Amino acid sequence: VSVAVVGAGxxxxxxxxxxxxxxxVLLWSRSSExxxxxxxxxxxxxxxxxxxxxxxxxxxxxxxxxxGIDTVLIAIPMQKLRQFLxxxxxxxxxxxxxxxxKGIDLETGLGPLETxxxxxxxxxxxxxxxxxxxxxxxxxxxTALVLACDDAxxxxxxxxxxxxxxxxxxxxxDIIGASLGGALKNVVAIAAGAAIGAGLGESARxxxxxxxxxxxxxxxxxxxxxxxxxxxxxxxxxxxxxCTSAQSRNYRLGCAIGQATTFDPDITVExxxxxxxxxxxxxxEGLDMPITSAVAALLEKRLDVAEAMDTxxxxxxxxx
Amino acid sequence: VSVAVVGAGxxxxxxxxxxxxxxxVLLWSRSSExxxxxxxxxxxxxxxxxxxxxxxxxxxxxxxxxxGIDTVLIAIPMQKLRQFLxxxxxxxxxxxxxxxxKGIDLETGLGPLETxxxxxxxxxxxxxxxxxxxxxxxxxxxTALVLACDDAxxxxxxxxxxxxxxxxxxxxxDIIGASLGGALKNVVAIAAGAAIGAGLGESARxxxxxxxxxxxxxxxxxxxxxxxxxxxxxxxxxxxxxCTSAQSRNYRLGCAIGQATTFDPDITVExxxxxxxxxxxxxxEGLDMPITSAVAALLEKRLDVAEAMDTxxxxxxxxx
Numbered sequence: 010v011s012v013a014v015v016g017a018g019x020x021x022x023x024x025x026x027x028x029x030x031x032x033x034v035l036l037w038s039r040s041s042e043x044x045x046x047x048x049x050x051x052x053x054x055x056x057x058x059x060x061x062x063x064x065x066x067x068x069x070x071x072x073x074x075x076x077g078i079d080t081v082l083i084a085i086p087m088q089k090l091r092q093f094l095x096x097x098x099x100x101x102x103x104x105x106x107x108x109x110x111k112g113i114d115l116e117t118g119l120g121p122l123e124t125x126x127x128x129x130x131x132x133x134x135x136x137x138x139x140x141x142x143x144x145x146x147x148x149x150x151x152t153a154l155v156l157a158c159d160d161a162x163x164x165x166x167x168x169x170x171x172x173x174x175x176x177x178x179x180x181x182x183d184i185i186g187a188s189l190g191g192a193l194k195n196v197v198a199i200a201a202g203a204a205i206g207a208g209l210g211e212s213a214r215x216x217x218x219x220x221x222x223x224x225x226x227x228x229x230x231x232x233x234x235x236x237x238x239x240x241x242x243x244x245x246x247x248x249x250x251x252c253t254s255a256q257s258r259n260y261r262l263g264c265a266i267g268q269a270t271t272f273d274p275d276i277t278v279e280x281x282x283x284x285x286x287x288x289x290x291x292x293x294e295g296l297d298m299p300i301t302s303a304v305a306a307l308l309e310k311r312l313d314v315a316e317a318m319d320t321x322x323x324x325x326x327x328x329x
Numbered sequence: 330v331s332v333a334v335v336g337a338g339x340x341x342x343x344x345x346x347x348x349x350x351x352x353x354v355l356l357w358s359r360s361s362e363x364x365x366x367x368x369x370x371x372x373x374x375x376x377x378x379x380x381x382x383x384x385x386x387x388x389x390x391x392x393x394x395x396x397g398i399d400t401v402l403i404a405i406p407m408q409k410l411r412q413f414l415x416x417x418x419x420x421x422x423x424x425x426x427x428x429x430x431k432g433i434d435l436e437t438g439l440g441p442l443e444t445x446x447x448x449x450x451x452x453x454x455x456x457x458x459x460x461x462x463x464x465x466x467x468x469x470x471x472t473a474l475v476l477a478c479d480d481a482x483x484x485x486x487x488x489x490x491x492x493x494x495x496x497x498x499x500x501x502x503d504i505i506g507a508s509l510g511g512a513l514k515n516v517v518a519i520a521a522g523a524a525i526g527a528g529l530g531e532s533a534r535x536x537x538x539x540x541x542x543x544x545x546x547x548x549x550x551x552x553x554x555x556x557x558x559x560x561x562x563x564x565x566x567x568x569x570x571x572c573t574s575a576q577s578r579n580y581r582l583g584c585a586i587g588q589a590t591t592f593d594p595d596i597t598v599e600x601x602x603x604x605x606x607x608x609x610x611x612x613x614e615g616l617d618m619p620i621t622s623a624v625a626a627l628l629e630k631r632l633d634v635a636e637a638m639d640t641x642x643x644x645x646x647x648x649x
Contacts, residue, residue: 140535151448246539
């Protein structure tokens with residue numbers, strides 16, 4: 010076994026299935042009940058039903074089984090990442106850790122790579138992000154992702170190790186841009202969903218996404234991201250996918266807000282936490298982020314959908 | 330009557346309906362039969378059924394009825410624009426002409442504004458473009474478009490004259506960027522449709538769109554467009570809308586190609602002509618445009634879908 014995937018949600022499971030095409034993979038879940046089920050059924054019925062495991066997948070609830078495995082993909086939701094790393098630092102120290110989550114920690118304001126750097130300074134951290142749905146990856150459909158690592162040598166090594174015929178990894182050293190693209194797009198997706206849910210139509214959504222893309226760039230470039238990264242897979246590509254597909258949880262939450270229906274509170278919606286974190290950071294740094302502000306206000310019920318859309322779409326006439 | 334719309338296809342009719350909320354509008358069609366039908370039914374059953382005309386719309390088949398009207402919107406398909414302008418130059422000379430079409434003339438390689446400048450040098454030309462579907466505009470849903478004019482004063486005048494509460498016009502003086510965004514996005518939409526039609530999934534489409542956006546920018550910046558325009562409504566916004574909606578004819582043509590089904594040859598698909606025009610221009614100027622080349626080859630049946638998608642999605646691993 011040369012690669013481990015830690016976290017058996019939909020995305021982690023899909024990555025394990027894809028990588029098992031070329032190597033043996035350890036898939037870890039903290040729940041021994043879930044592990045037992047995955048062993049019995051050779052599939053993850055709870056989170057990625059309908060995608061049987063290839064032979065190369067080994068399932069475990071014991072993190073010490075990663076001993077001797079150098080490359081560990083961390084597929085833990087962003088808001089649980091810090092706590093997870095703190096409780097497992099003895100086992101994961103010194104490994105190549107590939108964060109497979111998107112967002113900003115609500116308590117610290119840090120992204121996945123910064124969170125690893127703060128909690129596990131001996132790990133070699135990188136980030137796997139970009140436009141993809143777990144079911145597309147698991148089915149072996151063509152998918153292009155970004156592997157972001159500030160150490161170009163480790164980046165190239167991981168690119169080769171984690172690419173398959175259908176899963177194509179492009180690499181970048183712009184870890185700020187890759188992190189922020191994947192985080193910020195979820196906020197715009199909530200706004201896009203709200204526009205569609207409220208019946209405003211696809212043209213209105215396209216206008217909102219355009220202003221959202223400009224807003225994402227404003228925040229990310231201010232923090233040192235490169236403009237090419239924002240226009241690439243982890244910015245543009247992931248934004249487009251998340252804002253236009255009912256497969257996206259963030260988009261679906263937005264639709265529910267737009268339709269004034271309820272949304273299952275147990276579903277992790279990374280963009281909700283990110284909106285609040287980025288809204289606070291942007292205010293502190295004096296950046297104009299009207300869509301992020303509106304989404305944060307919608308989530309906290311300080312604004313209703315009609316008011317939010319009016320604010321965003323009926324702005325005064327001006328130059329683009 | 331202060332505004333005329335020349336051309337009663339779906340988009341021209343929708344603009345007339347929207348503008349009639351604030352002023353009287355003359356809607357011209359070359360077909361007296363169509364004009365008769367629109368007078369009788371107070372709607373354009375052939376091209377925009379289900380959207381009744383407000384009182385302020387006046388229908389005519391006589392172009393000399395535009396006498397005394399300074400602002401004329403030209404909603405004629407790109408490949409018919411030059412011929413139309415040459416045959417009507419006596420009537421339209423000296424007016425403010427707002428081109429409402431997207432693409433590149435296959436014979437001359439010119440866009441809508443250049444075509445007006447060449448055939449009617451006395452006209453004051455501008456361009457109305459951006460992400461919008463005719464039915465969204467006709468229904469009064471929020472829509473944001475770009476009014477591109479190199480004369481900033483005329484641009485500001487038209488912005489005020491043609492904006493309504495739901496139809497928001499942003500203005501720019503970057504006529505190259507606004508023209509090329511609206512033209513090039515249709516080519517990417519054909520590729521995006523082909524990916525979906527071939528069953529490759531939304532993640533693959535997002536990857537293709539990302540590479541398409543990079544390719545659009547390469548071509549447009551080489552010709553003097555501004556990067557902000559490409560990232561705005563007429564570039565990013567229109568690309569997103571066209572590549573993700575079954576309302577787009579270019580996307581639907583792509584889907585048909587991907588599914589290997591037939592497509593009604595009477596439907597105007599601007600992107601098919603644009604792909605061939607841009608492919609030729611890019612080759613002449615030594616620009617790398619793999620998606621445009623593949624779409625041109627698909628349309629001319631020099632390549633099948635599996636080959637095209639393989640070429641585009643299985644590229645060698647590299648930096649983004």
